[in-house]
Amino acid sequence: MADSPRSHTPENSAPAHREPSTHGQADPATDSTPAQIRRWRRYLAEEQAEAEIYRRLGESSTGRHKEILLKVSEAESRHSQYWKAKLGEHAAKTVSPSLSSRVLMFLAAHFGSVFVLALLQRAESRSPYQEDADASPAMAADEAIHEEIVRALANDGRQRLSGNFRAAVFGANDGLVSNLALVMGAGATGMSSTMVLFTGIAGLLAGALSMGAGEFVSVRSQRELLEASSPTQITLAVAPDLDLDANELELIYRARGMSPEAAAHRVKERLGYLDCDCDPSLSFRDPDPEDQDAPGGEHVALGTDLGAAGSSFCFFASGAVIPILPYLFGMGGMWAMVVAMALVGVALLVTGGLVGLLSGASPLARGMRQLAIGYGAAIATYLLGLVFNVAVL
Template sequence: MTTSLQEVQRYTQNLQKEIDGAALYAVLERKETRPEMQTVYRRLAESEERHAQFWREKISAAGARLPEIRPTGRARVLIWLAQRFGPQFILPTVTSNEKADSNAYAGQPEAETAVMSAEERAHARLLSAASGGDGVSGSIVAETEGRHRSSGGNALRAAVLGANDGLVSNLSLVMGVAGAELAGRGILITGLAGLLAGAGSMALGEWLSVQSSRELYERQIGIERDELAANPEEEAEELALIYQAKGLPEARARELAHSLLANKATALDTLAREELGIDPDELGGSAWEAALTSFFLFAVGAIIPVVPFIFSSGMTAVYISVVISALGLFGIGSAITLMTGRSIWFSGSRQVLFGLVAAGLTYGIGRLIGVSIGG
């Protein structure tokens, strides 16, 4: 039976996806410092490589030339982020993408794809299985499955959204005062004031959010400490139930719980991670670091529409501001694809559209107000 060009293209697309996954998990394994997570990443990389080999063989059997496929740009960006900031930085994004890709083989005719689809869906369950055999703690399983997102993992999302907030809000502000025909110097001062006000507000809000979370976590850990001191047997029973829910036999769960709580140095740490889903070493991260990061990211986005008014004025500055802001919006939309997996052109164009619509509305309102006041 002759294989159609469309089928070969489908084989190639499937191969690309598996190569991306294998390359990413291989890097995560190398950068990971925890032996149990290294085991998880190695098994995931081996699974993706097996799938990739299947599609290579399908392409060769179809009589087509086996293409030289390298990781996509999106995969390379995630790899770079993992190498620069560590696996936890991108872990929630990778986990979300893995879940989104779990149905990628649905409806494909090859019998083997049913097995592949099951293996893709089982990648998260692989971590739960490793908690019994390879010693992966419940907090790591929860972290990788996305139930408790780490502050490092959310940093990518916060970075993108912080820059987007600064760019869209200050572009709208600048266009509003430009529509009111404010002088170029006045627009520049307004834009810089908007940058400082917005960045300061974002930083304060982020500090309050993280500091409140830290205080809440400290209180929860304090309560757990008191309960452990007052009734250690009850805490051991609760911990055993958690391990049973993860699939351990009752006897093994009780043995593991009592063994962990017998060590006074690590008992509270274990309960915080397993029962509360809290990492006592981080407690949600540093409030000051979060505030400064939020300030910087907002400012990076907010300065873009202001820059042309430093060197120019009038409608020339307005046009340049709109153009470079559109480029910035497209870049932010492209960065969002790291989390969503959508097309770069789709996400980038959507971001440009929404940002320019907001700027157009404020420009029109500013124009009306300027005319009515000047009239």
């Protein structure tokens, strides 16, 4: 989708009443060159594909996500009309959207929106409209706004994935790297294939149990610290019985970081002297117990302790089993280590690519970084194994 154009919903770049005509009137292609015609056809195909992507995402979503995505889909459909008008009679001949757009349409129909939105965020950051004089200035401006819309929607999914996903990715990566290094080091010392296999199995079990236990303690401790630091609703319960002359309620808000003026304002609210929060300078809010994203809520970004432990255990084990697969199937010696390195390399590229995808960064760059780190650790351990082998000899 690197070469795909994207124009953006007028509702998100200006007041909702703005008419599509502000994108500029598209003149029919009377004096256009063949290169322009081809480019506009490609733009039209991409806009139509994106309208379908957002429509499918919207239909599989709920709440405000559904509303926003369907409105963006409508906007993309309107933008495609710009290129139809620009093409005039040349619009009768259509072209297929890019391969990446077709893949995104498939993913939007069959997979969760967080993955597709992450890909869309990266794709939306690359647009030819800024440099193309045939695109209206408003459409180019919409591009930047549209990327921020996608970023905001994708962030909700990232927040809910970040805790357990972090544990899963770290678990898989640790299993891959640590057990590959263990197998490579053991193989380099001259151990038999059977001993290398049992060493790898022991490393798998020990590492998975250790990772699971560590994640459980880490997440549980972090949640307890956050819960201990979150404000409570006690101010509402005891406010009627407070000594108004001493007014210690104001000290609570001062302790939470408010200025003296803002704290005094909040006290008047709590005691009923003000029936609304009419001070626009106040950024502090008491936590709403029903708001899961507020301080004192469920800390969704952390995940749960059992979920993090389970993810870490399972993914460490799934990663750690890959380096010992050649030995499980009867291979040995140098060939077993070469095959293990190849299998782990593919897995590291996948885990790194997933991290890059969800973070909106380049999947290839993140995958190569994971590969370099993993291979570096394995080669270093192999060299140490050779040293010990020489020492024993």
